[in-house]
Amino acid sequence: MPRVVFTSNLQRHVSCPECEVVATTVSGALEEVFKQQKQLRGYLLDEQGELRKHVFIFVDGQRARLNNAVGEESEIYVLQALTGG
Amino acid sequence: MNLLVATRKGLFVLNQSKIEKPHFLGDPVTAVLREKDDLYAALNLGHFGVKMRRSSNGGATWEEIAVPAYPPQPKAEEKTPWKLVQVWALEADPSGTLWAGTIPGGLFRSRDRGASWTLVESLWQRPERAEWFGGGYEHPGIHSICIDARDHRRITLGISCGGAWQTRDGGETWNIASHGMYAEFMPPERRNDPNIQDPHRIVQCASRPDVFWAQHHNGVFRSTDGSKSWQEVTAVTPSKFGFAVAVHPQDADTAWFVPAVKDECRVPVDGKLVVARTRDAGKSFQALGKGLPQQHAYDLVYRHGLAVDASGKHLALGSTTGGLWISENQGDAWECISTQLPPIYCVRFAD
Numbered sequence: 001m002p003r004v005v006f007t008s009n010l011q012r013h014v015s016c017p018e019c020e021v022v023a024t025t026v027s028g029a030l031e032e033v034f035k036q037q038k039q040l041r042g043y044l045l046d047e048q049g050e051l052r053k054h055v056f057i058f059v060d061g062q063r064a065r066l067n068n069a070v071g072e073e074s075e076i077y078v079l080q081a082l083t084g085g
Numbered sequence: 086m087n088l089l090v091a092t093r094k095g096l097f098v099l100n101q102s103k104i105e106k107p108h109f110l111g112d113p114v115t116a117v118l119r120e121k122d123d124l125y126a127a128l129n130l131g132h133f134g135v136k137m138r139r140s141s142n143g144g145a146t147w148e149e150i151a152v153p154a155y156p157p158q159p160k161a162e163e164k165t166p167w168k169l170v171q172v173w174a175l176e177a178d179p180s181g182t183l184w185a186g187t188i189p190g191g192l193f194r195s196r197d198r199g200a201s202w203t204l205v206e207s208l209w210q211r212p213e214r215a216e217w218f219g220g221g222y223e224h225p226g227i228h229s230i231c232i233d234a235r236d237h238r239r240i241t242l243g244i245s246c247g248g249a250w251q252t253r254d255g256g257e258t259w260n261i262a263s264h265g266m267y268a269e270f271m272p273p274e275r276r277n278d279p280n281i282q283d284p285h286r287i288v289q290c291a292s293r294p295d296v297f298w299a300q301h302h303n304g305v306f307r308s309t310d311g312s313k314s315w316q317e318v319t320a321v322t323p324s325k326f327g328f329a330v331a332v333h334p335q336d337a338d339t340a341w342f343v344p345a346v347k348d349e350c351r352v353p354v355d356g357k358l359v360v361a362r363t364r365d366a367g368k369s370f371q372a373l374g375k376g377l378p379q380q381h382a383y384d385l386v387y388r389h390g391l392a393v394d395a396s397g398k399h400l401a402l403g404s405t406t407g408g409l410w411i412s413e414n415q416g417d418a419w420e421c422i423s424t425q426l427p428p429i430y431c432v433r434f435a436d
Binding site for chain 2 (some may be wrong): 009
């Protein structure tokens with residue numbers, strides 16, 4: 001199952017431990033996490049459902065978008081972009 | 086005296102001239118409000134968006150509450166994204182309804198202490214909104230929400246850059262309310278258009294609600310007829326540019342401003358930080374600098390960086406270079422609390 005890891009900067013505001021989810025896309029993986037932690041959605045996505053400008057996602061070491069596919073063994077990292085500081 | 090100080094890196098509370106332990110240290114706090122026993126803070130996290138927090142125990146603990154959210158943006162809509170950028174103004178009316186002014190120009194209302202927010206569509210859907218533009222930020226924003234002390238259904242908004250707008254029926258209908266302001270930076274044919282004015286801040290006198298004061302991008306304006314018409318006040322000294330204004334709650338003729346050189350040089354005139362006070366409805370002004378830095382001062386005071394308390398005696402002044410001063414005599418003399426706070430966005434008395 002794909003594994004999702006969140007930046008520690010986010011843990012300051014909302015609990016989001018590393019987890020494994022059943023999903024085939026980045027977006028699907030995040031939706032699975034949001035089911036467990038409803039509050040997290042607004043931290044990563046804006047009200048139009050788009051990834052926030054200063055949030056980056058990497059899948060297996062490559063910058064990814066919400067609609068990118070993820071594999072069984074994928075590692076999804078959710079990070080803060082340095083531009084947003 | 087309790088003073089809330091919202092800064093680029095946290096919320097500070099001043100209690101009897103002492104700064105207490107900060108809240109949200111490191112996080113930008115753009116607006117703050119005390120409403121009865123509740124404290125509200127609007128955060129603008131660099132990466133993770135706007136967040137709202139409420140405390141019911143004087144700041145001992147905070148809980149996360151709902152954020153004003155724009156509805157789904159219709160396809161092929163305007164270029165302004167329907168996305169919350171910042172909460173720029175927070176007010177409460179006597180019925181307990183909360184009002185939030187935001188960038189990119191939406192007004193929101195909450196009737197359940199911030200558990201949910203509703204966009205005021207009657208204003209958002211006005212066709213004139215397409216003409217608004219950003220002032221200081223990429224998109225337009227509501228920074229002033231004046232609730233009439235006689236009748237809280239009468240609300241007047243200040244918008245950069247969208248002029249002043251007013252409702253007399255609690256937000257059902259709206260009228261433009263900035264006739265008389267002029268924008269000298271606009272082409273001549275649009276100079277007097279009330280819908281593109283840039284009032285940096287608008288305040289209303291609590292005891293004489295027909296009197297409003299505005300620090301506009303290119304000068305000081307005053308209205309004595311409930312914002313139907315505005316007249317320029319030219320006597321302000323040492324300059325007419327600035328962001329902040331405060332009006333005495335019991336004396337509509339007394340108001341304070343914090344002048345800066347001009348729009349392309351936003352620092353105090355001659356490096357001397359002063360507060361300009363009028364006591365005669367703008368006929369004359371006094372530049373008050375006792376206790377404020379009078380050499381090499383480059384402090385700018387933002388829209389919400391000047392406040393007066395309910396008595397009209399105490400003032401607070403917070404600058405972009407982290408200077409905080411209070412006055413207990415209407416600005417005659419100032420006491421320095423700090424010159425090392427983070428950049429200050431908003432000061433507000435909480436008594």
